[in-house]
Amino acid sequence: MKDIVKKLDRAFNPRSVAVVGDKREMGYMWLRSLAHFQGRVYSVQIDERELPGIEELGVKNYLSLLDIPDEIDYVIVAVPRAVAPKIVKDCIEKKVGGVMLFTSGFAETNTEEGIRLQRIIAEMAREANLNLIGPNCVGIFNPKIGLCHAMDQYYGDGGNVGFISQSGTHATFFSLMGEVNGIRVSKSVSYGNAVVLDSTDYLEYLGEDEDTEIIGLYIEGVKNGRQFFSTLREVAKRKPVLIWKGGQTEEGSRATASHTASLAESPLIWEALIRQCGAIKVDNLEQLLDTIAALLYARPATGNRVGLCAMTGGQSVVIADAFAKAGLEIPLLTERSYREFASFFDIIGSSYRNPLDISSNFRSLDNIIRCIDILNNDQHIDAVVLELSVLFLTRLGWLVPNFFDNLIDALTDYKTRSNKPFLTILVSAHAESEAITAKKKLVERGIPSFPSFERGAKTLKKVVEYYRLHSA
Amino acid sequence: MAIEKVISAARKEGRTYLTELESKQILKEAGINTTEIKLARTKKEATSLAKELGFPVVLKIVSPDVLHKTDAGGVKLNLKNEEEVAKAYDEIISSVKKHQPNANIQGVAVQNMARQGIEVIIGMNKDPQFGPVLMFGLGGILVEVLKDVSFRIVPLTRRDAREMIREIKGYPILEGYRGQEPANIAILEEMLLKVSDFVENRPQIKELDINPIFAYKDGAVAVDARVILEP
Numbered sequence: 001m002k003d004i005v006k007k008l009d010r011a012f013n014p015r016s017v018a019v020v021g022d023k024r025e026m027g028y029m030w031l032r033s034l035a036h037f038q039g040r041v042y043s044v045q046i047d048e049r050e051l052p053g054i055e056e057l058g059v060k061n062y063l064s065l066l067d068i069p070d071e072i073d074y075v076i077v078a079v080p081r082a083v084a085p086k087i088v089k090d091c092i093e094k095k096v097g098g099v100m101l102f103t104s105g106f107a108e109t110n111t112e113e114g115i116r117l118q119r120i121i122a123e124m125a126r127e128a129n130l131n132l133i134g135p136n137c138v139g140i141f142n143p144k145i146g147l148c149h150a151m152d153q154y155y156g157d158g159g160n161v162g163f164i165s166q167s168g169t170h171a172t173f174f175s176l177m178g179e180v181n182g183i184r185v186s187k188s189v190s191y192g193n194a195v196v197l198d199s200t201d202y203l204e205y206l207g208e209d210e211d212t213e214i215i216g217l218y219i220e221g222v223k224n225g226r227q228f229f230s231t232l233r234e235v236a237k238r239k240p241v242l243i244w245k246g247g248q249t250e251e252g253s254r255a256t257a258s259h260t261a262s263l264a265e266s267p268l269i270w271e272a273l274i275r276q277c278g279a280i281k282v283d284n285l286e287q288l289l290d291t292i293a294a295l296l297y298a299r300p301a302t303g304n305r306v307g308l309c310a311m312t313g314g315q316s317v318v319i320a321d322a323f324a325k326a327g328l329e330i331p332l333l334t335e336r337s338y339r340e341f342a343s344f345f346d347i348i349g350s351s352y353r354n355p356l357d358i359s360s361n362f363r364s365l366d367n368i369i370r371c372i373d374i375l376n377n378d379q380h381i382d383a384v385v386l387e388l389s390v391l392f393l394t395r396l397g398w399l400v401p402n403f404f405d406n407l408i409d410a411l412t413d414y415k416t417r418s419n420k421p422f423l424t425i426l427v428s429a430h431a432e433s434e435a436i437t438a439k440k441k442l443v444e445r446g447i448p449s450f451p452s453f454e455r456g457a458k459t460l461k462k463v464v465e466y467y468r469l470h471s472a
Numbered sequence: 473m474a475i476e477k478v479i480s481a482a483r484k485e486g487r488t489y490l491t492e493l494e495s496k497q498i499l500k501e502a503g504i505n506t507t508e509i510k511l512a513r514t515k516k517e518a519t520s521l522a523k524e525l526g527f528p529v530v531l532k533i534v535s536p537d538v539l540h541k542t543d544a545g546g547v548k549l550n551l552k553n554e555e556e557v558a559k560a561y562d563e564i565i566s567s568v569k570k571h572q573p574n575a576n577i578q579g580v581a582v583q584n585m586a587r588q589g590i591e592v593i594i595g596m597n598k599d600p601q602f603g604p605v606l607m608f609g610l611g612g613i614l615v616e617v618l619k620d621v622s623f624r625i626v627p628l629t630r631r632d633a634r635e636m637i638r639e640i641k642g643y644p645i646l647e648g649y650r651g652q653e654p655a656n657i658a659i660l661e662e663m664l665l666k667v668s669d670f671v672e673n674r675p676q677i678k679e680l681d682i683n684p685i686f687a688y689k690d691g692a693v694a695v696d697a698r699v700i701l702e703p
Binding site: 221222225226229266268269271272273275276 | 599600601602603605622623624625632635636
């Protein structure tokens with residue numbers, strides 16, 4: 001077992017968890033989040049008024065961490081900041097596997113007291129080699145064992161995507177939005193102020209974690225940039241790593257005596273770093289989830305030439321604009337493909353140059369599938385994109401019963417036999433609630449879908465670039 | 473070793489800015505091709521060095537106090553014979569003295585006049601988080617206007633060097649746009665790797681600009697350079 005795995009294993013895969021300082025005012029959110037935890041749960045609370053509420057939840061309470069007659073692997077701390085040093089001291093004495101401080105009010109407040117308390121807990125933890133996560137974070141999510149940090153997170157089946165987030169909100173959003181997009185977390189961690197453990201440690205850990213195949217990061221800043229650089233370079237060779245960089249660091253004023261210094265702004269350096277390490281740069285949560293979905297559910301891209309199918313003329317023009325603008329090619333098809341189209345394609349009000357405008361041909365399921373099959377078999381094409389307009393599909397459903405369900409069955413068959421990345425663009429127009437239902441069905445079948453041409457195009461560009469970089 | 477000697481000499485004088493002469497000595501030691509440059513302390517030395525190097529030559533003021541040599545009248549280009557060199561020497565000295573009366577003048581550098589090539593820049597700067605970072609781009613005055621540059625964190629792999637050259641928008645110019653002489657990309661890659669190696673092992677160096685480098689189809693030469701030391 002690698003050192004980092006040995007070091008963090010108890011914290012990420014605990015068999016016992018203690019919650020310190022949960023209270024009614026917070027709706028006992030921490031104890032409730034552990035309702036489905038597969039190990040043992042304990043509470044530590046000294047406020048007598050809170051004890052009945054904790055008892056109601058069926059959790060045994062102790063007045064001190066040190067009183068618990070069990071080994072404790074992971075501690076969740078939600079006490080006021082002034083009490084934090086005392087709890088950290090108890091954690092050291094108890095030899096816990098890891099402690100997460102939900103408690104905030106430290107250096108992030110930029111107050112003398114906050115900075116002082118942060119220094120105290122950091123020094124204590126470092127000296128004792130205590131795995132301290134945070135403070136000012138929500139810590140670990142390991143759905144496989146029911147270790148959640150929010151009551152609405154899933155549990156039971158874990159996924160294969162790891163997430164490392166400096167922000168607790170983004171960690172929670174990632175897990176919940178990921179789930180509805182078919183992306184399930186293997187393990188995730190929100191790590192806040194990173195006073196002891198930093199992104200580099202978690203990246204190294206998830207790099208080794210067998211359940212984790214893809215890693216996402218939300219980072220505001222790193223402490224040891226050189227170490228982060230070498231770890232990222234190493235991990236990104238083995239697993240796709242996506243980086244969403246929040247904020248722009250202003251590390252004091254910079255000398256601008258040379259050109260290089262004045263041009264080397266931090267966002268540019270981050271961009272270079274991500275590229276240099278073979279990671280994928282994303283700019284927001286949507287892009288992070290979109291790109292992971294494409295990595296998970298589309299076949300690896302081998303080139304940047306796209307075959308585009310839109311449902312109407314106007315859409316065929318702008319789908320081509322979006323994909324071309326993203327830096328992808330929309331080439332003419334082979335003569336053979338054009339001969340095949342000529343044999344069945346109704347060109348009245350439609351067109352099959354590339355982009356395709358399927359229009360009236362959309363009434364026949366067979367014809368839709370035939371179109372994307374031709375694109376899939378065309379030597380000029382590396383990836384196939386199909387627009388699914390919820391508005392038109394709903395109207396078709398009035399004429400042909402179960403049209404959408406049958407279409408999804410046919411697309412699932414197509415996806416199974418196709419050998420090129422296949423993306424759908426689910427254009428909802430005004431039919432937003434129908435789009436949600438349609439999206440769900442596509443997710444269930446593992447067909448990646450995107451709500452706009454632009455998002456689909458940017459995603460495809462990112463994965464094409466990723467596979468290009470890693471195939472050479 | 474010459475690099476340490478140059479650095480400690482500057483330190484002794486309390487300088488963090490190295491002169492062009494010193495900067496090029498350091499680069500040469502790092503295996504980077506620079507124009508031939510020699511220090512002349514007198515007019516006579518200047519003419520005999522020019523003869524030794526072969527005409528045409530360039531004369532530039534050597535003074536740690538003069539940062540913008542051209543502005544101070546401290547640069548004379550394309551000098552074709554001894555008379556021109558002698559005249560240029562006097563003009564440089566008097567112009568700099570007029571411009572910056574208190575400047576410490578070490579002499580005048582005599583250099584080969586390099587044939588014009590495609591101007592590129594290679595630079596190094598220290599990022600507060602990631603340490604030494606290399607920059608590549610189209611050089612000369614273009615770098616200030618177009619900011620068409622790419623970055624990589626040290627140490628560079630060969631692939632990084634390859635990619636950072638190809639990443640700039642002006643790459644077609646390096647390939648020889650519309651019949652212009654192309655730049656030898658392999659040699660520029662090699663130069664980037666040498667600079668990467670060099671700065672990785674020299675924490676004393678804070679910033680580095682090699683600008684311009686003249687890139688040709690069969691070579692590349694550093695025409696001007698500036699090294700800034702850590703305080």
